[in-house]
Structure formats: structure tokens, C-alpha cells
Amino acid sequence: xxxLVLGGARAGKSTFALRLAKERAxxxxxxxxxxxxxxxxxxxxxxxxxxxxxxxxxxxxEEPYQLDEALVKASNSDVAIIDCLTLxxxxxxxxxDEQKLQDVSKRFLAKVRSHKQIVICVxxxxxxxxxxxxPLGRTFRDLLGHVNQQFAEAADEVYLLxxxxxxxxxxxx
Numbered sequence: 001x002x003x004l005v006l007g008g009a010r011a012g013k014s015t016f017a018l019r020l021a022k023e024r025a026x027x028x029x030x031x032x033x034x035x036x037x038x039x040x041x042x043x044x045x046x047x048x049x050x051x052x053x054x055x056x057x058x059x060x061x062e063e064p065y066q067l068d069e070a071l072v073k074a075s076n077s078d079v080a081i082i083d084c085l086t087l088x089x090x091x092x093x094x095x096x097d098e099q100k101l102q103d104v105s106k107r108f109l110a111k112v113r114s115h116k117q118i119v120i121c122v123x124x125x126x127x128x129x130x131x132x133x134x135p136l137g138r139t140f141r142d143l144l145g146h147v148n149q150q151f152a153e154a155a156d157e158v159y160l161l162x163x164x165x166x167x168x169x170x171x172x173x
Contacts, residue, residue, distance in 0.1 A: 001118045004151050006125045006169075007161030013122045014083055016159065016166055018053060021079045024118050028078030031059040033070045035087040050083070064091040068107035075115055085123035085151065089144045093136070098143060105147055109154045123148050125160065 003020060007013045021030050032054055038044045054060070059077065063070035067088060074080040082088075092101035112119050127145045132138045152158050158170035 001157075002112045002151070002155045003118065003120045003157040003159070004148075004155040005120065005122045005159050005161065005166075006148065006152075008125060008128065011161040012164035012166075013124075013161045014050065014053070015164075016161055017081055017083060017120050017122045020120055021081050021118075022055075024120075025079040029059070029076070030055075030079045030081065031061060031074035031077035033061045033063055033067065033074060033080060033082045035064050035067070035082065035084060035091065036062075037064050037087070037091065064088065065095075066104060068104055068111055071108060071111050071115070071119070075117065077117060079118045079120065081120045081122070083122040085121055085147055086126070086144060089147055090140060093140055093143060101143065101147070105150060109150065112154065121151055121155075123151065 005013050005017045005020070034047070034050070036043065036047050036050075038047055051060070059074070061070045061073055064087065067082060070082075071080060089101060092098065092104070124144065125148065126141050132141055152170065155170060157168070159166045160169055161167075
């Protein structure tokens with residue numbers, strides 16, 4: 001089963017995903033797959049804050065590129081959280097390898113279908129704002145939009161977080 005949690009910056013996506021993981025795992029195990037990379041002090045602080053929000057008994061895998069391989073490493077967990085697809089897309093874009101991004105995404109989605117665990121993916125909905133000024137910004141927005149569409153189509157449940165409130169998009173009530 002796959003759940004996709006979408007929303008804007010600071011909309012409460014990660015908090016909601018953590019709560020879902022705790023509820024769905026019950027007494028089971030959770031693996032958190034982190035895609036963030038620390039390139040400056042501000043990002044180091046963000047990563048540290050996110051680490052503090054997670055229960056200490058959860059396993060963490062830091063993997064900015066190979067989500068498919070990270071999911072295999074997490075296959076013994078009852079629930080796996082991927083936080084977040086936004087940085088995963090950005091990481092590949094900065095490597096200038098859009099084809100590899102698509103390949104890894106397809107392999108990841110195939111692995112989700114073959115695993116018996118619950119997989120919760122977090123991603124930003126970046127297409128609701130202004131059109132980015134730079135070609136790189138527009139390419140990022142477009143790539144993330146395509147990845148979000150692929151993951152939403154494959155997901156069993158999709159939620160959009162707005163001001164901390166989850167709106168269920170899939171399945172519709």
C-alpha cells in the first residue's frame with residue numbers, strides 16, 4: 001500500500017506523515033528514508049529538527065538518490081516513510097540526469113507494488129504558485145509535477161495538506 005502526502009511549504013506534510021506512520025504501524029517497525037542533503041548550516045538545522053521529531057526507535061536511512069535501493073533496505077519494516085520526493089527530484093536535477101530520475105522512480109514504484117509494507121511518500125505541490133523566473137526553476141517545477149502525478153496514480157491514498165489540515169483526494173469519499 002502506498003500513501004502520498006502533498007502540500008505546500010510548512011503545510012504540515014511531515015507531521016501528518018509521522019502521525020500516519022505511528023497509527024498504521026501500531027507496535028510494528030518504521031523506517032524513515034530521508035532524501036535531504038546538508039549543504040549549509042541552515043539545512044543542517046532543518047535536518048536536525050526533523051530528526052528530533054521522529055521516535056528514536058525508528059530506523060533512518062539517508063539516501064538522496066536511490067529510493068528504490070533504500071526501499072529494499074527498509075523492506076523488513078511495517079511502514080516506510082520517504083521524506084521527501086521534492087528533494088529527491090532536486091537532487092537528480094542538480095546532477096542533470098532527468099532520465100535516471102525517471103528510471104529510479106519507476107523502479108521504486110514497482111518495488112512498492114511488490115512489497116507488503118505501507119509506504120508513505122511526502123512531496124511538495126510546487127505547481128500552485130507563480131511561474132518560476134529561471135529555466136532551472138521551471139524545469140524543477142515541471143519534473144516535480146510529473147513525479148507527483150506518477151506517484152499519485154500509483155498511490156492507494158492521497159492527501160493534500162493545507163494549513164495543517166489534511167484533505168483526502170484519493171480514494172474519494
